[in-house]
Amino acid sequence: MEAVLKYFAPGDCYEVVFVNFNFFDARCFSIVLSRVLSFQIILGAVMVKVPQIIKMIRAGSAEGLSMLAVILELAALTFTGAYNFAKQFPFSTYGETAFLGIQTFIIWMLVFHYNSQTVIGGVVAAVYSIVLYVFLSGLLPIEVLTFLQSTTIPILTTSRMSQIINTFRLGSTGQLSFITYLLLWGGAIARVFTTIQETSDPLMLIQYCSTVILNSIIVIQFIIYWSADKKKEA
Numbered sequence: 001m002e003a004v005l006k007y008f009a010p011g012d013c014y015e016v017v018f019v020n021f022n023f024f025d026a027r028c029f030s031i032v033l034s035r036v037l038s039f040q041i042i043l044g045a046v047m048v049k050v051p052q053i054i055k056m057i058r059a060g061s062a063e064g065l066s067m068l069a070v071i072l073e074l075a076a077l078t079f080t081g082a083y084n085f086a087k088q089f090p091f092s093t094y095g096e097t098a099f100l101g102i103q104t105f106i107i108w109m110l111v112f113h114y115n116s117q118t119v120i121g122g123v124v125a126a127v128y129s130i131v132l133y134v135f136l137s138g139l140l141p142i143e144v145l146t147f148l149q150s151t152t153i154p155i156l157t158t159s160r161m162s163q164i165i166n167t168f169r170l171g172s173t174g175q176l177s178f179i180t181y182l183l184l185w186g187g188a189i190a191r192v193f194t195t196i197q198e199t200s201d202p203l204m205l206i207q208y209c210s211t212v213i214l215n216s217i218i219v220i221q222f223i224i225y226w227s228a229d230k231k232k233e234a
Helices: 002-008 013-019 026-045 050-059 067-087 096-114 118-136 142-150 152-170 178-198 202-224 226-233
Strands: none
Touching: 002 013, 002 026, 013 026, 026 096, 026 178, 050 096, 050 178, 067 096, 067 118, 067 142, 067 152, 067 202, 096 118, 142 152, 142 202, 152 202, 178 202, 202 226
């Protein structure tokens, strides 16, 4: 139990918070809050895209999902995970990228399947597995990974904008899951705080700030098209 408490209150904060019961120390409060939020983000990421996957399977359709958006999001998650792994940042500051990556990959394969491109999806899956191994094996110099991480900002922007434009074009959110995007939006907001507190990495901070803005637009689209989607389902 003590080891768990020391994880959430590292250094002298364990003594301050759990021995002296000083819950009003601003520095330690920020650290503990950051660790708790990080744990919740990672725990939530385990299931965050499951509603999206279930909705696609039940409908037997990938309607409303932009293939480009899914591909770019998976690329950004891969770059971010490999960059943080190479920099040896605490897993608590980026662990959700692993779970989000797995679920995004499943969604990608489902898009191939429901677009009658299952064979192509299989080939792509094999190629991606090789690429992922290279990224995590230490074969790439940190300079290359840093450059790739810097590209995640325009990549994620393009990914989200592709989805936003696709939704506007259809006049419907289709098989997009509101729960999934609401959780992604909330998680990105929390990550802005934890990144400032834990790493202060400018690349990660800009990435999460831009993600908050773009996810906000998608959440607003759900609100705008809510009535239209209900009529379509009826």
